[in-house]
Amino acid sequence: xxxxxxxxxxxxxxxxxxxxxxxxxxxxxxxxxxxxxxxxxxxxxxxxxxxxxxxxxxxxxxxxxxxxxxxxxxxxxxxxxxxxxxxxxxxxxxxxxxxxxxxxxxxxxxxxxxxxxxxxxxxxxxxxxxxxxxxxxxxxxxxxxxxxxxxxxxxxxxxxxxxxxxxxxxxxxxxxxxxxxxxxxxxxxxxxxxxxxxxxxxxxxxxxxxxxxxxxxxxxxxxxxxxxxxxxxxxxxxxxxxxxxxxxxxxxxxxxxxxxxxxx
Amino acid sequence: xxxxxxxxxxxxxxxxxxxxxxxxxxxxxxxxxxxxxxxxxxxxxxxxxxxxxxxxxxxxxxxxxxxxxxxxxxxxxxxxxxxxxxxxxxxxxxxxxxxxxxxxxxxxxxxxxxxxxxxxxxxxxxxxxxxxxxxxxxxxxxxxxxxxxxxxxxxxxxxxxxxxxxxxxxxxxxxxxxxxxxxxxxxxxxxxxxxxxxxxxxxxxxxxxxxxxxxxxxxxxxxxxxxxxxxxxxxxxxxxxxxxxxxxxxxxxxxxxxxxxxxxxxxxxxxxxxxxxxxxxxxxxxxxxxxxxxxxxxxxxxxxxxxxxxxxxxxxxxxxxxxxxxxxxxxxxxxxxxxxxxxxxxxxxxxxxxxxxxxxxxxxxxxxxxxxxxxxxxxxxxxxxxxxxxxxxxxxxxxxxxxxxxxxxxxxxxxxxxxxxxxxxxxxxxxxxxxxxxxxxxx
Numbered sequence: 001x002x003x004x005x006x007x008x009x010x011x012x013x014x015x016x017x018x019x020x021x022x023x024x025x026x027x028x029x030x031x032x033x034x035x036x037x038x039x040x041x042x043x044x045x046x047x048x049x050x051x052x053x054x055x056x057x058x059x060x061x062x063x064x065x066x067x068x069x070x071x072x073x074x075x076x077x078x079x080x081x082x083x084x085x086x087x088x089x090x091x092x093x094x095x096x097x098x099x100x101x102x103x104x105x106x107x108x109x110x111x112x113x114x115x116x117x118x119x120x121x122x123x124x125x126x127x128x129x130x131x132x133x134x135x136x137x138x139x140x141x142x143x144x145x146x147x148x149x150x151x152x153x154x155x156x157x158x159x160x161x162x163x164x165x166x167x168x169x170x171x172x173x174x175x176x177x178x179x180x181x182x183x184x185x186x187x188x189x190x191x192x193x194x195x196x197x198x199x200x201x202x203x204x205x206x207x208x209x210x211x212x213x214x215x216x217x218x219x220x221x222x223x224x225x226x227x228x229x230x231x232x233x234x235x236x237x238x239x240x241x242x243x244x245x246x247x248x249x250x251x252x253x254x255x256x257x258x259x260x261x262x263x264x
Numbered sequence: 265x266x267x268x269x270x271x272x273x274x275x276x277x278x279x280x281x282x283x284x285x286x287x288x289x290x291x292x293x294x295x296x297x298x299x300x301x302x303x304x305x306x307x308x309x310x311x312x313x314x315x316x317x318x319x320x321x322x323x324x325x326x327x328x329x330x331x332x333x334x335x336x337x338x339x340x341x342x343x344x345x346x347x348x349x350x351x352x353x354x355x356x357x358x359x360x361x362x363x364x365x366x367x368x369x370x371x372x373x374x375x376x377x378x379x380x381x382x383x384x385x386x387x388x389x390x391x392x393x394x395x396x397x398x399x400x401x402x403x404x405x406x407x408x409x410x411x412x413x414x415x416x417x418x419x420x421x422x423x424x425x426x427x428x429x430x431x432x433x434x435x436x437x438x439x440x441x442x443x444x445x446x447x448x449x450x451x452x453x454x455x456x457x458x459x460x461x462x463x464x465x466x467x468x469x470x471x472x473x474x475x476x477x478x479x480x481x482x483x484x485x486x487x488x489x490x491x492x493x494x495x496x497x498x499x500x501x502x503x504x505x506x507x508x509x510x511x512x513x514x515x516x517x518x519x520x521x522x523x524x525x526x527x528x529x530x531x532x533x534x535x536x537x538x539x540x541x542x543x544x545x546x547x548x549x550x551x552x553x554x555x556x557x558x559x560x561x562x563x564x565x566x567x568x569x570x571x572x573x574x575x576x577x578x579x580x581x582x583x584x585x586x587x588x589x590x591x592x593x594x595x596x597x598x599x600x601x602x603x604x605x606x607x608x609x610x611x612x613x614x615x616x617x618x619x620x621x622x623x624x625x626x627x628x629x630x631x632x633x634x635x636x637x638x639x640x641x642x643x644x645x646x647x648x649x650x651x652x653x654x655x656x657x658x659x660x661x662x663x664x665x666x667x668x669x670x671x672x673x674x675x676x677x678x679x680x681x682x683x684x685x686x687x688x689x690x691x692x693x694x695x696x697x698x699x700x701x702x703x704x705x706x707x
Contacts, residue, residue: 010541015604016555031530063666066586072470075278075517077663079524080583092587092667109600116597117530121584123593125624132628136585189494239552246557247603251614258563258613259496263549 005070014117017240019232024225025110028152029116031118035150039212046144049160049209051199052137059137061089064263083121085136089182092123095144096132096200098165100178103220103231113234114152119143130165150213151223156214159184162200185211266707268499270565272512274697277473279517282452283701290700290707291506293485298699300422302381304686306442306456307391308364310398311682312376314349316438317402318342320423327427328436336419340410345426346373357397359383371680377682391443391455399425399439440679444612450642453490456482457641457654462672464658465637466680467689470672472583472662473511477693479658480509483641483651492650501651503568508575509655510696515569516541519576519584529577533601536573545569546606557607570611571652574598578656579663586665588636591657592627595620615649622646623653635668637661637675 014029015022027033044055053059063069065088071077100107106114109124115124115133122143123134135143147153148160156176161169167179173189177194182202185194188210195208215223227234235241253261270288275281293299320326324336342349350367358365359381366379380394387393402424406418426437433445444458459482468474476594484505486494493501506512519535527535540546541558545566549559560566577598581590599610599617622645626633639646643653661672673680688695 009292010538012530012537013555013605014601016552016557016607018553031528031531066665069665071665072662073660074473076472076520076579076583076659077586079521080580080663081525082586082665083584086584086665089665092585092589112593112597113530113601113604115595116581116601117528120526120528121581121587121590123585123587123590124597125593125628126596127629134589134628136587239555242552243555243557243604243607246607247609247614251609254563254567254609254613256389257496258500258567261563262561263559 014113016243018235019227019237019240020222021225021227021232022237024105024223025113026100028106028110028114028225035152037148037150038153038215039149039155041145041148041209041211043141043145045209046148047141048205049196050093050095050144051162051201051203052091057089059085059090062091063089065089083136083139085139086121088136088138090137090139092134093137093140093171094132094134094162095140096130096162096165097147098130098159098161098168098178100159100167100172101169101226102157102172102178103217103224103226103228104157105152105154105215105220105223105225107226111152115143129168130161139244150152151215154186154215154220155185155211157220160196160200163202176217182231187214197228205230265416268502269655270499270503272506275511275512275514275517276697277471277477277511277517277693279511279514279521281514282697283704286704287698287707288502288506288512290703291510291512292502293481293488295703296696296699297681298688298695299354299481299485302478302692302696303456303485304483305379305683305686305689306459307385308379308394309683309686310376310378310380310394311678312398313374313438313440313678314342314346314376315374316678317406317423320438321419323432324419326419326422326436327430331427331436333419336416337600338410338412338416338419340406340412342406342467343373345409345503346376349402349405349409351374352409353378353398357381357384358402363669368685370685375678375682377685389589390446392441392445395434395439395441395443399437402439440677442679443579444642448642450644450647451490453486454642454647456486457647458491460638460640460675461616461654461657461661462637462675463679463683464654465672466659466661466676467683467686468691468692469684470662471691472579472659473517474691474693475662476655476659477509477511477696478689480505480651480655481692481696483654484509486641489652490650497664500564500567504562504571504652507568508571508652510693512568512572515572516575519573520579523576523580524583527580529581529598530582530601532573532577533605534600536569536576536602537605539573540569540606541568542568546608549607555607560608567611567613568606570599570602573602574611574616574652575656575659578660582660582663586663587667588657588660588664589627589667590674591636592620592624592628594656595623595653612649612652616652618655619646619649622648635667635670637664637670637672
């Protein structure tokens with residue numbers, strides 16, 4: 001459960017809004033809320049899907065370990081602990097997701113906010129149909145595990161795609177899967193699971209990697225953080241609309257005269 | 265003249281208190297003598313790559329990439345005679361005995377740090393005087409000292425000045441000023457913004473607090489020159505410089521420290537909001553459902569707190585990853601999260617977030633662009649925020665452990681090596697704080 005608010009004391013609030021997507025956004029952004037684990041994907045299989053190294057292979061490095069090189073005299077380096085990957089000098093590698101507009105658990109922006117509230121030392125950017133996450137390699141593998149094993153990943157409506165990401169706004173196929181021009185994942189009718197047959201950039205895998213059953217539509221509608229007119233419409237959430245309009249107004253007025261804003 | 269009531273505590277780069285109750289105006293480029301001398305050093309100081317000139321003369325490789333004149337060569341031991349060259353140059357550059365002219369020989373004669381006397385700059389209107397007089401003087405001294413004939417003088421000119429005047433700047437030359445030629449400034453008053461983040465990081469020897477301070481001084485001083493820091497916007501920039509760049513009230517350092525072991529960017533946002541509430545910079549306005557909207561009666565102070573939080577967020581995120589590439593991501597999402605936490609606008613009222621969007625594309629995407637170390641406040645995608653982005657980039661470059669192909673060492677080269685010999689440029693936080701403390705009674 002997320003941390004409870006104490007009256008009169010500042011507690012992080014993450015996101016305004018009274019609708020279900022707003023509540024789900026708050027839930028996902030709050031690191032004290034433990035994301036529910038829905039499936040298990042082995043470390044090696046995840047490494048295979050990301051395709052940066054062969055399972056069992058040593059991490060390649062971009063610079064020697066910090067202990068070997070030493071660091072410049074800097075008060076900030078002295079107090080800020082490097083992540084294990086940074087300490088070892090790992091390369092910075094990525095995992096990239098495409099989230100379908102059809103009630104996927106998270107939207108691209110929520111994904112970026114969530115990464116920054118939950119994980120340390122991460123680099124994320126949002127594009128129209130994809131969200132790359134760039135992290136030191138061993139740290140990335142740890143983060144990626146949580147991203148694909150928990151409720152924020154749906155095998156059918158979230159794609160792990162390093163390239164040719166198109167499909168987030170296209171209709172789902174007959175099995176409920178988001179369109180993928182590379183056909184990286186297929187629906188196995190026998191097991192009812194989605195299987196990756198290619199890694200995130202489309203290189204064929206030696207054997208299919210099952211990533212679990214698609215989450216049912218009713219469940220997705222309850223856990224999604226997406227506003228949709230056929231679900232919870234963005235315009236129906238007055239609190240969020242007020243917030244957006246307020247920020248727009250304050251940015252504009254402050255840009256004209258910052259001293260002109262008093263208690264509004 | 266006391267214009268603003270604001271007073272701040274001055275702290276060093278490790279968070280130790282230097283002085284209390286200092287009027288924030290003591291940190292203004294209009295009053296602080298250390299900031300003024302930093303700006304003077306930037307105008308007056310030129311780095312000369314003597315080893316580079318020697319190599320160019322010997323090989324005939326002059327004027328930048330792919331320009332190699334076969335059969336042209338002048339063999340001369342410039343590095344071995346650097347002391348004599350320096351002495352002769354000083355004689356040429358000096359205007360009055362005992363004036364502020366200085367020529368220092370560095371790294372066993374490989375480089376010179378030349379300080380052109382202010383009197384020469386005052387006799388003209390452009391800051392280019394420093395680079396032009398040093399380049400010209402060096403040519404004269406070399407021709408005299410090494411008895412170079414009229415037929416090889418052109419090679420000396422090209423080895424020193426590079427491809428200029430065929431190019432606007434001294435392309436491939438060996439005389440480098442921190443300031444680019446005026447034609448390369450994006451607009452009026454952009455000179456101090458046209459300095460790579462890599463330079464700030466290397467001049468301060470990768471001390472991230474000082475890199476931030478130097479970059480913030482240059483960026484914010486430019487605001488006075490650009491016509492931004494005047495009237496009801498002067499205090500915005502003054503507080504921004506104090507809190508984001510100069511660790512006023514120890515805001516940056518203390519927020520970093522609070523989140524130094526396990527903190528995320530989200531945690532830094534929370535620390536910033538908490539500090540703003542505790543210091544009564546923001547107060548609750550109303551509550552709708554579960555969401556409390558905050559307000560402020562001092563938007564400039566809120567902006568300064570947010571800017572300090574942004575710096576701390578950069579230091580925690582890029583510090584944890586020991587990598588510079590996270591800066592645009594911090595620019596966007598620190599502000600997004602801060603706005604969603606408070607209902608108040610982010611740093612520079614949305615301009616930092618917007619800059620982050622463009623910078624992330626130019627530093628990550630299909631476009632390529634370059635790593636954060638090549639950015640400056642004059643860059644087409646980072647000039648929009650008025651002084652609040654580049655100091656964070658400089659700090660991030662200082663924290664990078666070597667993740668980029670074009671390293672700050674490679675990009676900054678001679679400039680970082682040579683100008684770090686100037687104490688005020690290397691440790692600006694110390695000198696600016698000391699100067700501000702002395703000004704305490706002047707307002």
